[in-house]
Amino acid sequence: MVMAEPTVTSANTDAGELSLARSVPPARRHNRVHRQRLFAAWMFLIPMLVVLAAVAGWPLMRTIWFSFTDASFSDISTYSMIGFENYLVYDNGAWYGVLADPSWWRAVWNTLFFTVVSVGAETVLGLIIALTLNAQFRGRGLIRAATLIPWAIPTIVSAKMWGWMLHDQFGIINDLLMTLGVIAEPLNWTANSDLSMWAVIMVDVWKTTPFMALLTLAALQMLPSDCYEAAKVDGIHPVRVFFRVTLPLIYPALMVAIIFRVLDALRVFDVIYVLTSNSEDTMSMSVYARQQLVEFQDVGYGSAASTVLFLIIALLTISYLYLGRKQFGGDA
Amino acid sequence: MNRRLLKKIAAKTGFGLLLAAIMLFTVFPFYYAIVTSFKSGSELFSIDYWITSFNLENYQAVLGQSSFVSSIWNSILVSTSAVAIAMLFGLTAAYALGRVHFRGRGTVLMIVLGVSMFPQVAVLSGLFEVIWAFDLYNDPLSLVFSYTIFTLPFTVWVLTTFMRQLPKELEEAAIVDGASPVVTLFKVFIPLMGPAMATTGLLAFIAAWNEFLFALTFTLTDDQRTVPVAIALITGGSQHELPWGHLMAASVVVTVPLVVLVLIFQRRIVSGLTAGAVKG
Numbered sequence: 011m012v013m014a015e016p017t018v019t020s021a022n023t024d025a026g027e028l029s030l031a032r033s034v035p036p037a038r039r040h041n042r043v044h045r046q047r048l049f050a051a052w053m054f055l056i057p058m059l060v061v062l063a064a065v066a067g068w069p070l071m072r073t074i075w076f077s078f079t080d081a082s083f084s085d086i087s088t089y090s091m092i093g094f095e096n097y098l099v100y101d102n103g104a105w106y107g108v109l110a111d112p113s114w115w116r117a118v119w120n121t122l123f124f125t126v127v128s129v130g131a132e133t134v135l136g137l138i139i140a141l142t143l144n145a146q147f148r149g150r151g152l153i154r155a156a157t158l159i160p161w162a163i164p165t166i167v168s169a170k171m172w173g174w175m176l177h178d179q180f181g182i183i184n185d186l187l188m189t190l191g192v193i194a195e196p197l198n199w200t201a202n203s204d205l206s207m208w209a210v211i212m213v214d215v216w217k218t219t220p221f222m223a224l225l226t227l228a229a230l231q232m233l234p235s236d237c238y239e240a241a242k243v244d245g246i247h248p249v250r251v252f253f254r255v256t257l258p259l260i261y262p263a264l265m266v267a268i269i270f271r272v273l274d275a276l277r278v279f280d281v282i283y284v285l286t287s288n289s290e291d292t293m294s295m296s297v298y299a300r301q302q303l304v305e306f307q308d309v310g311y312g313s314a315a316s317t318v319l320f321l322i323i324a325l326l327t328i329s330y331l332y333l334g335r336k337q338f339g340g341d342a
Numbered sequence: 343m344n345r346r347l348l349k350k351i352a353a354k355t356g357f358g359l360l361l362a363a364i365m366l367f368t369v370f371p372f373y374y375a376i377v378t379s380f381k382s383g384s385e386l387f388s389i390d391y392w393i394t395s396f397n398l399e400n401y402q403a404v405l406g407q408s409s410f411v412s413s414i415w416n417s418i419l420v421s422t423s424a425v426a427i428a429m430l431f432g433l434t435a436a437y438a439l440g441r442v443h444f445r446g447r448g449t450v451l452m453i454v455l456g457v458s459m460f461p462q463v464a465v466l467s468g469l470f471e472v473i474w475a476f477d478l479y480n481d482p483l484s485l486v487f488s489y490t491i492f493t494l495p496f497t498v499w500v501l502t503t504f505m506r507q508l509p510k511e512l513e514e515a516a517i518v519d520g521a522s523p524v525v526t527l528f529k530v531f532i533p534l535m536g537p538a539m540a541t542t543g544l545l546a547f548i549a550a551w552n553e554f555l556f557a558l559t560f561t562l563t564d565d566q567r568t569v570p571v572a573i574a575l576i577t578g579g580s581q582h583e584l585p586w587g588h589l590m591a592a593s594v595v596v597t598v599p600l601v602v603l604v605l606i607f608q609r610r611i612v613s614g615l616t617a618g619a620v621k622g
Contacts, residue, residue, distance in 0.1 A: 043517055046522070046523065047442050047523055048442065048444050050438070050442075050522070050523030050524065051437075051438035051442040051444050051523070052438070052444075054434035054435055054437055054438040054523075054527075055434075055435050055438045055439070055450060057431050057434065057435075058431040058432065058434070058435035058494065058498060059435075059450070059453075061427075061431050061490060061494060062453070062454070062457055062491075062494060062495070065465075065469075065487065065488065065490045065491045065494070066457045066460060066465060066491050068468065068472070069465035069466075069467075069468025069469040069471075069472060070460075070464060070465050070468060071468065072467065072468030072471055072472075073464055073465060073466070073467045073468040075468075076467050076468070076471075081467075083470070086467075086470060086471050086474055087471075087474075138360075139364055142357075142360055142361065142364060145357075147357070147361075149361075153361060153364060153365060154608065154612075155604075155605050155608050156364075156365055156368045156369050157364070157368050158604050158605070158608055158611065158612075159368055159369060159372055159601055159604070160368055160371075160372075161604070162548065162597070162600045162601050162603075162604040163372065163597050163600070163601070164551065164552035164554075164569070164570050164573075164596065164597065164600075165552060165554065165570075166552070166554055166570035166571075166573055166574050167375075167570070167573060167593040167596065167597055168371065170573060170574070170589055170590075170593055171371045171372070171374070171375045171590070171593060172371060174374075174375070174378060174586050174589070174590065175371060175374060177586075179387075180386065180387045180389065180586075182374060182389050182391075185389045216367070216368075216371065220368065221615065224612055224615055224616070225615065225616060227612075228612070228615075228616040273459045276461070277460075277461035277462060277463065279462070279463065279554070279555050280554040280555065280570075283554075283558075283574075284554075284574050295461075295463075296461060296462070296463040296555070299463045299466070300463055300466065300555065300559070303463075303466055303467055303559075304559055309467045309470075312466075312467060313467045316461070316463050316464045316466060316467065317464065319461050319463065319464060320460075320461055320464035323459065323460075323461050324456075327456065327459055331452070
């Protein structure tokens with residue numbers, strides 16, 4: 011009754027509107043409201059979609075277009091079409107183009123290696139941190155806050171900070187390892203071709219493990235406590251409980267987090283560019299494409315590399331969505 | 343009895359060590375940057391684990407450099423504007439996606455998610471052409487425009503999740519009262535979305551603040567740079583002459599506000615991050 015009062019007041023002030031609504035049969039009135047809402051929904055969506063088309067759709071189409079041209083960064087408005095030559099061309103007894111460039115394949119391999127190793131390490135470390143934070147102890151808030159610090163630090167800054175810690179002469183890591191007797195002489199982490207990729211992975215793991223830990227922790231906290239009580243009553247070993255109960259239950263959430271990280275790692279740029287600049291040993295696909303585009307001013311060739319990178323990521327995303335849809339019964 | 347006690351102590355110590363290791367792992371690099379930033383001259387080349395000197399020379403040098411200060415302003419301007427644009431278009435879109443059932447909603451959500459997964463380098467040459475055409479090259483405005491590519495999908499995605507969590511009754515009451523969708527959004531939902539908007543805005547702000555690739559490519563002169571590019575381009579004569587003291591001071595200057603924000607809003611941030619990903 012209390013709820014009805016404002017409606018009565020509005021009926022007094024706006025009687026015409028209300029009587030119109032009354033004269034329409036309920037089903038049709040509902041229909042009208044629904045149509046109005048549908049119309050409004052699209053009106054709300056269209057500006058957002060137009061902006062996305064302008065900042066993402068159009069530039070992507072232009073990049074693909076440029077990949078078939080010989081455009082240059084210094085003057086992007088004059089170019090001619092050269093077909094697939096940026097991708098692959100046979101000329102004078104040799105193959106040219108992105109797909110025939112060993113540096114590109116090196117970059118592809120580097121990116122894949124980086125992605126698999128760093129996401130793998132982040133998942134495991136993130137899981138360990140999440141399981142720890144899921145326990146009840148004093149100072150838990152403090153530790154959780156501390157894990158957010160690497161996440162908040164800009165990638166560039168963390169790359170520089172680690173660059174300093176990994177410095178070959180004055181770096182604290184070399185000092186520590188030598189004090190502990192692990193290594194005999196200082197290592198040149200960022201310049202040594204065997205080590206530089208590991209240095210990059212180290213920085214990335216440090217920076218993004220908190221993200222994995224927090225997502226995993228959120229999944230852990232949604233778990234029902236009754237199956238744990240049951241396991242405790244039955245006296246099952248905690249390790250067994252983890253692999254038999256916890257892991258299967260958080261698996262879907264963990265998979266989503268891993269997919270996010272994999273897609274993110276495949277386009278890695280900042281950390282590699284800052285830590286090891288354009289070194290062949292660590293160059294990722296994004297670094298390769300940008301080097302061609304900006305430093306070598308070859309927009310056509312760089313766009314071809316970017317397009318291939320885009321296709322690889324798109325293919326992975328689509329196959330994941332397709333598999334996910336199949337697995338979760340069409341409700342993805 | 344004694345063995346059980348011993349076992350309990352061992353477990354407690356192990357757990358304590360694990361906590362200490364986590365703490366060290368997450369905090370140490372930042373702590374070490376602070377330690378280094380207070381050193382000057384040859385002090386830099388002795389390795390210390392504690393703060394041994396308190397010298398503000400590096401900070402004075404960095405903040406006395408007008409191009410670094412202007413890069414801070416550029417970063418603030420660019421990140422704030424990019425977030426404001428994302429909020430403007432994101433809120434209405436999130437209402438439509440979160441509260442209205444219509445055909446094609448799944449497709450729109452997939453487009454939004456797809457754009458946020460985009461490799462940025464894939465739009466680099468296309469964006470460069472657009473920016474060139476609008477005469478925005480070497481202008482922070484070019485970054486406001488290009489950052490929308492990640493702030494907008496993110497904002498839409500997270501706000502949609504938050505919108506869905508609001509009770510249905512609110513909206514039904516508004517419909518019964520004859521409120522139009524626009525009124526429902528602005529009078530009913532937006533007032534309730536304050537915390538969600540703060541969270542989303544903060545996360546989008548951090549993403550924009552940290553962006554590097556576009557900022558590196560679309561700006562040219564020192565006074566138009568944003569903070570990450572300014573820091574990345576601090577150089578000395580050669581690799582061994584990098585002014586590490588200045589670098590660490592600059593790093594601390596741009597990171598401390600973020601860390602403080604994150605620590606203040608940590609609960610919000612965690613809920614925002616999980617809304618963005620787990621519900622995906």
